[in-house]
Amino acid sequence: MKQFCIQKQIVTLAFMPLLLISLSFEAFFLYGHYTDMTQSLITPAQFNQLLFQSLAITILLLGVLIYLLWLVSRRITAPIVKLSSALQSIAQGKPAPSAAVTTQASELCTLAQGINTLTEKLQREHEILQQRIDEATQSLRNKKELAERDNQNSSRFLAVASHELRQPLHALNLYISELQRKVVGAEPQHLVGQINHSVEALTQMLNSLLDISKLDARTIVPQIETFRMGGLLERISANHILLARIKNIRLVVRPCSCCVSSDQLLLERILMNLVSNAIRYTEPNGSVLVACRHRGQKVRIEVRDNGIGIAKEDQDNIFREFHQCKRPQLDMRKGLGLGLAIVDRLVKLLNCQLELRSVPNVGTVFALEIPAAQMPDKQPDQETVRATNISAISCLLGKKILVVDDDPLVLESTAHILISWGCTVSSADSMDAVNKLLETNSDWDLIITDYQLEDSITGLNVMQVVKQQLERKIPCILITGNTSQEISRLVSLGGDRVLYKPVSPAKLRSLVEFLLKGSD
DSSP: HHHHHHHHHHHHHHOOOOHHHHHHHHHHHHHHHHHHHHTTTTOHHHHHHHHHHHHHHHHHHHHHHHHHHHHHHHHHHHHHHHHHHHHHHHHTTSSSOOOOOOOSSHHHHHHHHHHHHHHHHHHHHHHHHHHHHHHHHHHHHHHHHHHHHHHHHHHHHHHHHHHHHHHHHHHHHHHHHOOOOOOOHHHHHHHHHHHHHHHHHHHHOOOOHHHHHHHTOOOOOOOEEEHHHHHHHHHHHHHHHHHHHHHHOOEEEEOOOOEEEEEHHHHHHHHHHHHHHHHSOOOTEEEEEEEEEETTTEEEEEEEEEESSOOOGGTTTTTTTTTTTTBBSOOGGOOOOOOOHHHHHHHHHHOOEEEEEEEEETTTEEEEEEEEESSSSSSSOOOOOOOOTTOOOOOOOOOOOEEOOSOHHHHHHHHHHHHHHHHHEEEEEEHHHHHHHHHHHOOOEEEEEEOOOOOOOOHHHHHHOOOOOOOHHHOEEEEEOOOHHHHHHHHHHHHHHEEEESSOOHHHHHHHHHHHHOOE
């Protein structure tokens, strides 16, 4: 098409002067004959014959000229069209065909050679660039696979370390509590108390280090869901009531029926750390308040205390690792200073906003804002949270509890601590032992089971079998050193609770009392 257009333009430009010459010649020829005719008085028939001959000669002459022009245009336009196509391909970044030109015009041959050289050079550059892109892509792919393997190895290490380190600490915690109960005398009691403080500090440090490692390794992925704050606040209260009682601090958790959209487990961990931090830095006879309310499209959760407060110059640093207010050196009794660093990472992971207001010697307020939500097409659950008075003491006397663990030390220490609280304990170290107990004794009020048992049996299997055999709802506590989110979600689906090793006797008792109260 392009070649035809160029040929048409050349033919038209060349044909116009030839046509004018031909017409001029014809006019001159006719004029001469017309003069002769007028002179010799030829007949009209003779004039028509002469006119026809003149037209025939003119047409023949034009045909010859057009043919000659066509031959010339082919030799000129065809190379130009090839060169034009090659240049357009180069401009579009496509592989350009070789601009082979067969013509005697030296200028066109030179131009074609230049275009061919340029095309070959661009093709080589394109191949080199593509090779570099492929190498860079493969390098990035290898680095990504290496990073994923490192993350997987890190996750496996954290899981193994979590279980192997938490297991002996869990048993040690329970034995120390039993030892405190049996030791007589001021000095032995003091020594046991010091041991207990050291174990508690070690437990807190281990938990914080494992949590911060998991967050930095990006192995935690938020699972956003819609839920009510009531149940979460109940767990916050149950887990901290005894700790507050020991320090003679009034812990108040106000009722809240707000619905939110967030990761329930991660949000609970944020609030757990904030409440623990508030109790830790509040003096005896002080108070800690947890409350939430709607604020536009958000739900605002506040943790207030009237503790020592945080100076203005420290408020920008408290979310850093290993930082403790007013302490250039770490006080291990106050932990590693990782609690708020974990809170900061979790808040960023959930894309929430955390606000801090504090006045030294007056108190501190941490306010967290998360998206509000509505529960889908069902009546609100009757979830209420009672304001908790730390002076209220429940009685576990006579409560029947099934304890399942394949570690003899943990099984024995857990049974001893429950018996010391007045409970009647049935112990089992395997699924077979549980089945035998079900044949003779199954009127338990509560089940406490380890997660990882022998022969790939888990505590989830134990809880499921017991509930099916008893054909009634029975509260269960799963104790595990594995901090996997999936385990927590599976337990939550059954309406049960999880405690992570090492479990302090105070935390265990708080949760046991809370669950048994709810089942009465």
